[in-house]
Amino acid sequence: MLSLKKYLTEGLLQFTILLSLIGVRVDVDTYLTSQLPPLREIILGPSSAYTQTQFHNLRNTLDGYGIHPKSIDLDNYFTARRLLSQVRALDRLQVPTTEVSAWLVHRDPEGSVSGSQPSSGLALESSSGLQDVTGPDNGVRESETEQGFSEDLEDLGAVAPPVSGDLTKEFPADISSLTEAVPSESEPPGLQNNLLSPLLTGTESPFDLEQQWQDLMSIMEMQAMEVNTSTNEILYNNPPGDPLSTNYSLAPNTPINQNVSLHQASLGGCSQDFSLFSPEVESLPVASSSTLLPLVPSNSTSLNSTFGSTNLTGLFFPPQLNGTANDTAGPELPDPLGGLLDEAMLDEISLMDLAIEEGFNSVQASQLKEEFDSDSGLSLDSSHSPSSLSSSEGSSSSSSSSSSSSSSASSSASSSFSEEGAVGYSSDSETLDLEEVEGAVGYQPEYSKFCRMSYQDPSQLSCLPYLEHVGHNHTYNMAPSALDSDKQMSRDEHRARAMKIPFTNDKIINLPVEEFNELLSKYQLSEAQLSLIRDIRRRGKNKMAAQNCRKRKLDTILNLKRDVEDLQRDKARLLREKVEFLRSLRQMKQKVQSLYQEVFGRLRDENGRPYSPSQYALQYAGDGSVLLIPRTLADQQARRQERKPKDRRK
């Protein structure tokens, strides 16, 4: 029976997964939430109470296996849960944005989000994200997280291989967006020249390959990082008007998006979206060759105002490519990104970076949590207030144990005793120990003899049975839950107890030096006692200093990490802008090239014959006119123009 159940369960769920994979919708939740006892019992197990308990334990394991090796039912149950979660995960991954939309749609007509029925309202494809929505606040939070999640998926989806099928479909939109992104034609000619000249020389690549690769890696790194931090970034980091970093286009091949009412709103920034991994950008190499759309001839009228005195032929026709007048397509333009955007490679790298960043973020989160915990642990016990100093001598205080306390970075330890936590010295146990010691009068003569010895000599310490443990106690990290109070004491507390020091280690360590000396003067203390007290004070202060030092070090590391992240974000943004400029320039280059050929091709000599491009070239004059000049003269001027920027650099 058990094996049959397991077989049936696995079979059903695997079949469900298969159906999901081929696109058939199977709402497993319906089966689970409906009152179909046999099936629910098969999948969830016979007892909900029993299930609840074990499910709690499931959180502590990796995948649910091995929790209860003796229980076959448990194994069955966890297998079912695991497969069920896989089905749900599939569903979530396929329709990332519907959860947000569902909440909004559900909220408007009813004025509340209390009744999030997965099957009501629009034909919602996913309900898993709604199950926890119990109130408006939760809903908002859910929306935000899901928003980030869908953006994450969009980024990931944009890298995914299936995108390549939409490249040509996507290209017209790309062109239009690029056309909008091209700088206005009324821009100063000088700027245009400066921007164009490096590209328009034809064979000269604007980047070397290594630089391009580094740039790409940086962008991909930041893509991965933004996947993790997108929500925070949108909320805090990016200016609202920054289209480059805040516009995340929806994944073009997400089928559900097209049925969602927010579709247009989400796509609003699509034309300016400049994710390097978007299909538009991946089509760049194609854009430079065969799939370029024909350029609109009417734009040619603005040619004069766009470019200054520039030798167009020299720019557009490198000497080795100028042979044929009928070459309407023109020379192949250098593509700075060509060959680098292999999709499979991008997939791999991007996912690797994503994993790395996720790991990093969890570490960072834990460190931050530790930092906060540490800070919260700084709130100090009121029993350390100065008013209680004189009266609390020998009384108990509730300082924390040495294993977990952390002092603040305050440097006022010497002057503000009340604000410094007692680090590592349990006054409770010490008081108890002092009473014990004081009660053990019988030890006094031997103890006095011992006090002449050096407390640091373990062999001498061990000769006294009562103090035998002192010299061998190397347990720095005592468990706070240890029942034996002796084990909670630090070594110095043991020593202080052994040496009958008449005040607490708290006072020894934290009193200002004047009060400390005053305290010492009140007692007749042996040299060994005084030496121990001074050591306790030194060690105690040093211990706090070390804790401060480590905390500072950690803070510094975290700050540096944050700075690096910020700089990487800036770098990625600048690189995205750079790539966008390059795309714009390439478009301009192709447009001007096309216009040049059109104009040149219409020119006729006195005999009505076309001019040979190998002998003549068009030159752009400063007054806006276009001149036809001999090729040799045009080449000379082009070389002269190339030299000028280089000389300037020197």
Next chain:
DNA sequence: ACGGCGTGTCATAGG
């Protein structure tokens, strides 16, 4: 058994 990590301690420098 071994390495990473947290913590306490010592030595030392500098204020």
Next chain:
DNA sequence: GGCCTATGACACGCC
């Protein structure tokens, strides 16, 4: 010079 803090280096215990 004494006191205090900061920090590198090391030892120890725990996981």
